[in-house]
Amino acid sequence: MADEELMLLVRRADPRAFALVYDRHCGAAYGLAYRMVGSRGLAEDVVQEAFLALWRGASRYDGARGSVRSWVLGIVHNRAIDALRRTLVHEKRRASDEGLDRTVPAEERTEVEAVRNDDARFVRAAMDTLPTDQRRVVELAYFSGYTHTEIAEVIDVPLGTVKGRMRLGLRKLRDELGREGVTP
Amino acid sequence: MSAEDDRLRDEAAAWVLGALDNTEAAEFVRRMEASPEVRREVAELQEAADALPFSVVPVGPPPELRDRIMSVVEAEAELLHATGARADRPYRPPTPWWRTMLRPLPVAAFACVLLLAGVAAGLLISGGGSESSRTVAAQVTGDGTANASAQVEIDADSAQLVVDGMQPPGAGHVYQVWYVHDGQTDPVPAGALFDVDSSGQGAAALPGGVDDVKSVLVSVEPAGGSQKPTTQPVIAANLS
Numbered sequence: 054m055a056d057e058e059l060m061l062l063v064r065r066a067d068p069r070a071f072a073l074v075y076d077r078h079c080g081a082a083y084g085l086a087y088r089m090v091g092s093r094g095l096a097e098d099v100v101q102e103a104f105l106a107l108w109r110g111a112s113r114y115d116g117a118r119g120s121v122r123s124w125v126l127g128i129v130h131n132r133a134i135d136a137l138r139r140t141l142v143h144e145k146r147r148a149s150d151e152g153l154d155r156t157v158p159a160e161e162r163t164e165v166e167a168v169r170n171d172d173a174r175f176v177r178a179a180m181d182t183l184p185t186d187q188r189r190v191v192e193l194a195y196f197s198g199y200t201h202t203e204i205a206e207v208i209d210v211p212l213g214t215v216k217g218r219m220r221l222g223l224r225k226l227r228d229e230l231g232r233e234g235v236t237p
Numbered sequence: 238m239s240a241e242d243d244r245l246r247d248e249a250a251a252w253v254l255g256a257l258d259n260t261e262a263a264e265f266v267r268r269m270e271a272s273p274e275v276r277r278e279v280a281e282l283q284e285a286a287d288a289l290p291f292s293v294v295p296v297g298p299p300p301e302l303r304d305r306i307m308s309v310v311e312a313e314a315e316l317l318h319a320t321g322a323r324a325d326r327p328y329r330p331p332t333p334w335w336r337t338m339l340r341p342l343p344v345a346a347f348a349c350v351l352l353l354a355g356v357a358a359g360l361l362i363s364g365g366g367s368e369s370s371r372t373v374a375a376q377v378t379g380d381g382t383a384n385a386s387a388q389v390e391i392d393a394d395s396a397q398l399v400v401d402g403m404q405p406p407g408a409g410h411v412y413q414v415w416y417v418h419d420g421q422t423d424p425v426p427a428g429a430l431f432d433v434d435s436s437g438q439g440a441a442a443l444p445g446g447v448d449d450v451k452s453v454l455v456s457v458e459p460a461g462g463s464q465k466p467t468t469q470p471v472i473a474a475n476l477s
Contacts, residue, residue, distance in 0.1 A: 064442075066317040068310045075303060080295030083302075088293045097302050102432075105460075108310050109411070109431050112397075112442050119287065126290040128434075134255050135435045176292040194256035195289050201251040202258070219250035220282070227285035 056121035063111040071108055078125045079104070085126055089133040089196055099136050103128040130195070137198035179229035187222030190215050241268070245275045253279060253286040263436070312461035317428045317444070375453070375474035377403070382471065385437065389453055389474045396443040398429070398453060400472070403437045406457045413462045414441055415470070417452040419477075424454055430462050451477045 056077065062070030082103060086096035106128050107114075114124055180188060193199045193207065201219070205212040245268055251257050252265050269275045375387040375398075385402035398414060406412050412431050415424035433439035447453065455472035 066314045068307065068314045071310050072303075072307060075306065079303070080297050081290070081293070083298035084293045084296040085290045087296055093299075097298060100298060100302060101306055104306050105309060106432050106434070108313070110440065113440060123287055127287070130255065130290060131435050173291050173294075176288050179288075180292055191254065191289070194251065194254035195286065199256065200258050200261075201256045204256070213247070216247045216251055219254060219256070220247065223250050223253070223282045223285040226288065227281060230285065230288055 057116045060111055060114050060116070060121060063108065064114075071104075074107070074121065074125075075104055078122050081122060082125055082129045085129050086133050089130070089198060090136055095136055095140065096133075099129060099132045102132045106132070134198040175230065179226050182229050183222050183225055187218045187225065190218045191222045191226070194219060242272050242274050245269060245272060246278045249275060249278045250282050253282045259436070309460050313430055316426065316462045317430075319428075373474050373476055375472050377472050379469075379471040380404075387455070387472045387474070389443070389447070389476065391447060391476075394446070396447045397440055398431075398443060398455070398472075398474075399438075399440045400431075400433060400455075401436075401438050403433045403439065403471075405433055405437075409460050410457050411460050411462065412439070412441075412455050412471075413458040413466075414443065415454040415456065415466060416447070416450045417454065419449050419451050421451075424452075424466055426462065426464065427453070430458075447476055451475070 054073070056074065059070045059074050063074060079100065082100050083096060086099040086103075087093065090096050090099060103125065107125060114121065118124075119127075180191075183191070189208065190204055193204050194201065199207065201215050202212060205215045208215075245265065248257065248261075248265055249269075252262060252269075257265055269279060370392050373389045373391070375389060377385040377387050377400075381404045382402070385400070385404075387398065387400040387403070390397050390399060400412075403412075412433070414427040414429040414431070416427045417424050428444040429441040431439045431441035443453065453472075453474040453476060454466075454470040456466045456468045456470045458467060
């Protein structure tokens with residue numbers, strides 16, 4: 054059953070449909086949450102908040118505006134930023150994907166999904182095409198939850214420069230993704 | 238394009254990346270809505286921002302997390318289904334067991350809010366005067382609600398509560414919707430629970446329609462909901 058069909062059942066408070074949605078997207082959600090907050094406990098809290106928000110707000114999902122996974126990851130991103138700004142753990146996080154693989158205990162490492170689909174590769178490749186200064190501000194903002202003002206202080210450049218790099222970086226990323234035909 | 242649009246376009250990337258603080262973000266959204274150029278810029282940059290999480294390696298969360306989430310979901314589903322079925326039938330007075338258990342404070346508080354809701358003349362803001370479609374503004378009370386708003390949107394065959402600027406209900410808690418039916422004074426579960434996002438926005442479909450409902454109330458309850466209100470209401474809408 055397609056995600057969009059499952060969401061119709063979730064709107065009718067069907068826990069089995071919700072469980073399927075969770076099983077399909079929990080890995081991507083947890084990976085993103087961990088990448089952002091750098092703490093397994095906090096990542097679990099973020100994922101729990103995000104999926105309960107999905108359960109309680111399923112009627113707000115609009116398939117015309119994107120995939121279920123994209124919607125879930127958007128919720129996770131917002132909740133993770135809230136958590137970061139609430140707990141001020143900037144200095145404790147920033148785990149890289151590779152670091153995350155090492156961080157997960159051995160008995161759980163088998164659960165690390167090996168799937169790195171084409172879209173993920175394309176997104177990584179597109180990000181690799183960005184100039185380093187543009188990629189850095191995009192990642193500091195999106196994955197580390199810094200505000201543009203904080204980024205200007207951290208990398209010691211004017212705020213206007215940060216805004217410009219963000220915009221140029223996203224524009225270039227969009228162009229690269231468009232070239233590959235990737236849509237989230 | 239105006240100088241204001243230029244300035245907003247510079248902030249559009251920060252906004253789609255979540256890099257504006259809450260105050261800046263609220264101001265940006267308000268100004269963006271008035272500028273088609275800026276909205277177009279946001280839509281284009283959003284496509285790139287939406288792709289960013291797809292670059293992250295998926296990681297299986299611990300099974301205990303699934304268990305915790307499903308326990309809440311199944312409890313809420315049970316409550317929703319129980320109330321939904323009842324909502325399809327004509328209203329009957331609640332069984333007396335919970336009336337005797339209802340603590341005095343919430344009862345008094347709900348009574349006060351009902352009174353306030355009842356005398357809040359002019360709160361009805363009709364959406365064009367149609368009998369089958371209307372919007373009712375609700376009263377929001379409590380700490381940190383100075384900028385909060387809530388309204389009940391009623392169509393011919395559905396109704397929903399929409400809130401904005403609300404504080405989160407807190408860890409392990411949820412907002413729960415209650416009905417007070419015509420001719421009654423005690424609230425009963427509507428079968429709707431909801432949370433709010435980081436900007437305080439949230440919505441809940443109101444099960445069973447509100448034709449025989451005179452008031453819609455909301456209180457903060459433990460995750461999974463309650464059979465009777467355990468805290469003072471924070472939202473009250475008079476539908477009469």
